[in-house]
Amino acid sequence: MKTEYYVGKVMKKIRLLPKRIRNRIKRDMENSITDRLENGETLQNIETEMGIPSQTALDILDGFRPEFKWRVSLLRYAYIFCALVPLLYILSVLVYVFTTPNPGGFISYTKFFAELFRELSAVAMRPTIIRLMVNFVLYLFICAFGYILYSQQLLLKRNYILAMFCLSLVIGITLHPSVYGVDTSHILYNTVGISIFGNSPVLWGLLQPQFFLAIYTAIACLLFYIRKSSQLTTFQNEFPE
């Protein structure tokens, strides 16, 4: 093991910490290894004493966690709840569409898939089912963003958070029934037989769970981004080079 190799390995693992802190850690670590060498320790012994690079990196990240740990527990649970609602909703609508005779012209999903793969034009003819599938995939993306956001906030670069914000916003807009979201009004109307939307389907569309989740995620990303930016600025001011 060489000093540069060890330090390089650690630096790679903590690359998402602010640059000023990384530079400082790098210098301190190099100094420490040099001190150990001057003190008669061997390189192999140093790795045993200091721990393997990945463990050292984890210790460093863990040590900085209090500065970056935000109170997200409540928000995390709220997010899980908001994510489960559209899942139940989408799954129940999928079951409805696949099992109700003739909602999109098919008797069963078996026949649907058979016709889908036999004749491409079937895709265009059966928008509800295709919409649901696209909605479901987009929903999974949103859930993935939410998971990353609430579990990896320390490791996330601000640019990644910003990218997730943009994507969530685009997906959110796509999931609105006026664009490509599942048209709840028709499905519920057909199922229940009553209209609860009055004359404002656009407004109702705002309350649809999968759309709501996407917008929730976008707002959360934006807030995390702003918070991380301000926190890093404060942190860097506290530890100038």
Place this chain on the structure above:
Amino acid sequence: MERYEQQFKKGVLELMILKLISVEKTYGYDLITKLKRNSNGLFCLKEGTLYPLLYRLEGDGLICSTEEVLAGSNKRKKKYYEITELGRETLDGLIDYWDSFSGHVNKILQLGD
């Protein structure tokens, strides 16, 4: 068992580091060796744990660092830490608290003996 031991150690780390720095101006590796030596190997602190702690103490204004160029070692710069006035006051307060804390804990542990 080990998890609880780790929690104990974590809780007093700042106090001990602050105390060691208050004795004399020192640097990272020196702190690690002093801590290990004076605790008979109980506190084997690693660099990965020490640096964030030192940066936090510095950020709180309890210690300050200065870089010194070492003679005869390729002009290598070494960072030395020393305690500030605020750090000394905090340390005194923490030591008082520790005395009271350990006293009360011992009192509870002796219940029923």
